[in-house]
Amino acid sequence: MSGTTSQLQVDGKTVDMAIKTGSIGPSVIDIGKLYAQTGMFTYDPGFTSTASCESQITYIDGDEGVLLYRGYPIEQLAEHGDFLETCYLLLEGELPTASQKADFDYRVTRHTMVHEQMARFFQGFRRDAHPMAVMVGSIGAMSAFYHDSTDISDPHQRMVASMRMIAKMPTLAAMAYKYTVGQPFVYPLNSLDYTSNFLRMCFAVPAEEYKVNPVLSRALDRIFILHADHEQNASTSTVRLAGSSGANPFACIAAGAACLWGPAHGGANEAALKMLEEIGSVENIPKYIAKAKDKNDPFRLMGFGHRVYKNYDPRAKIMQKTTHEVLNELGIKDDPLLDVAIELERIALSDSYFIEKKLYPNIDFYSGITLKAMGFPTSMFTALFALARTVGWIAQWKEMIEDPSQRIGRPRQLYTGAPLREYNPIGRR
Ligand code: CMC
Numbered sequence: 334m335s336g337t338t339s340q341l342q343v344d345g346k347t348v349d350m351a352i353k354t355g356s357i358g359p360s361v362i363d364i365g366k367l368y369a370q371t372g373m374f375t376y377d378p379g380f381t382s383t384a385s386c387e388s389q390i391t392y393i394d395g396d397e398g399v400l401l402y403r404g405y406p407i408e409q410l411a412e413h414g415d416f417l418e419t420c421y422l423l424l425e426g427e428l429p430t431a432s433q434k435a436d437f438d439y440r441v442t443r444h445t446m447v448h449e450q451m452a453r454f455f456q457g458f459r460r461d462a463h464p465m466a467v468m469v470g471s472i473g474a475m476s477a478f479y480h481d482s483t484d485i486s487d488p489h490q491r492m493v494a495s496m497r498m499i500a501k502m503p504t505l506a507a508m509a510y511k512y513t514v515g516q517p518f519v520y521p522l523n524s525l526d527y528t529s530n531f532l533r534m535c536f537a538v539p540a541e542e543y544k545v546n547p548v549l550s551r552a553l554d555r556i557f558i559l560h561a562d563h564e565q566n567a568s569t570s571t572v573r574l575a576g577s578s579g580a581n582p583f584a585c586i587a588a589g590a591a592c593l594w595g596p597a598h599g600g601a602n603e604a605a606l607k608m609l610e611e612i613g614s615v616e617n618i619p620k621y622i623a624k625a626k627d628k629n630d631p632f633r634l635m636g637f638g639h640r641v642y643k644n645y646d647p648r649a650k651i652m653q654k655t656t657h658e659v660l661n662e663l664g665i666k667d668d669p670l671l672d673v674a675i676e677l678e679r680i681a682l683s684d685s686y687f688i689e690k691k692l693y694p695n696i697d698f699y700s701g702i703t704l705k706a707m708g709f710p711t712s713m714f715t716a717l718f719a720l721a722r723t724v725g726w727i728a729q730w731k732e733m734i735e736d737p738s739q740r741i742g743r744p745r746q747l748y749t750g751a752p753l754r755e756y757n758p759i760g761r762r
Pocket of ligand 1: 563632633636638692695
């Protein structure tokens with residue numbers, strides 16, 4: 334490599350490729366013309382060395398354990414701000430002034446109700462459906478209910494669709510929960526803040542008065558901030574890829590939610606809690622550590638390891654503190670799951686297998702304990718992640734749509750199937 338270009342030798346030919354430098358983080362080699370110049374593609378399954386886009390939204394330094402939204406450290410946003418401020422920041426690029434924040438909160442609040450017909454749409458699901466199945470279906474269905482905001486070439490419609498999704502996601506998630514427990518849907522109450530409103534829609538019943546606990550509301554709001562964006566992860570890349578074809582925003586966000594559901598991604602918080610329950614007590618930990626290290630055993634420590642973080646996930650540190658705050662507030666002195674989690678973390682962090690592979694607790698390790706203590710069933714954990722990540726998906730989708738150089742995403746492949754062969758009629762096979 335030299336200066337701002339790099340050179341690649343292929344079949345005796347020298348190909349010059351520009352090196353592009355970002356504001357921080359690794360530079361990239363622009364291989365856009367490689368195929369035209371060499372007739373070859375690059376090969377990078379799982380995209381471990383491939384930047385799929387240019388973005389100004391979120392920055393992660395996985396070695397140092399740093400996460401910035403629009404340049405601001407996650408720790409400062411979680412400590413001082415609220416979730417809607419983070420939404421504004423991710424969407425607009427700057428922190429809002431007091432009047433911008435008041436206006437944004439007002440606009441989100443005015444969009445919290447969903448079309449009444451959607452309540453009947455929910456009746457079509459089985460009561461025992463997983464809330465994420467209901468979320469994926471109902472987010473996608475929004476394009477059928479709100480077609481006046483599906484024209485992606487109209488900036489106003491894009492803005493309306495974005496506000497609708499951020500505002501209605503808590504309503505849909507709460508409806509998904511209420512539906513599975515067989516309780517009536519609770520309408521949003523616009524005098525409450527975003528997260529308190531969500532807690533009320535989940536846990537209030539018409540038969541009695543419900544008072545939002547401000548400590549729990551603040552803790553959940555912080556959890557939403559921690560989950561709001563995480564640069565080009567699997568679900569966000571899914572949203573971008575779906576959006577690159579010109580699909581409507583509701584369809585794109587439904588695609589992101591479907592991807593998030595997987596246990597290697599957003600489903601890990603549910604899987605981590607189930608794992609802690611399965612381990613059950615501190616004495617059983619060595620057995621599970623041995624299983625996680627056994628190459629022939631598919632078992633993994635859920636809530637451990639990350640594609641990008643090769644250090645303690647900064648979100649996990651804040652999450653751990655939030656867990657203690659919530660358990661204290663609820664007067665839960667001895668939670669056996671927390672005991673298992675703390676001991677598991679201690680053992681894993683001193684075990685050479687985990688140290689060498691740089692496997693640290695990620696955000697999902699502690700979030701399950703906290704959400705369970707708040708009263709959410711495990712099946713709702715990923716739905717809460719989807720609720721919070723919606724703004725990140727939208728900000729990334731919007732950035733892509735507004736980029737004049739945007740083209741349809743179309744990865745290539747290394748074909749290893751049968752070469753050309755003649756069709757053999759069925760009677761001669
Ligand atoms: N337990 C035991 N071994 C592990 C684990 C784990 N949780 N994670 C990775 N390893 C090992 C893996 O077996 C491999 O070993 P080897 O080099 O000997 O083959 C090595 O560490 C590298 O793992 P990898 O699967 O190649 O790494 P990846 O970057 O492809 O996967 C991951 C990242 C998050 C999918 C993986 O660490 C994992 O499955 N973790 C558990 C699931 C989890 O907690 N996911 C939540 C991620 S954070 C929330 C989010 O952003 O969605």
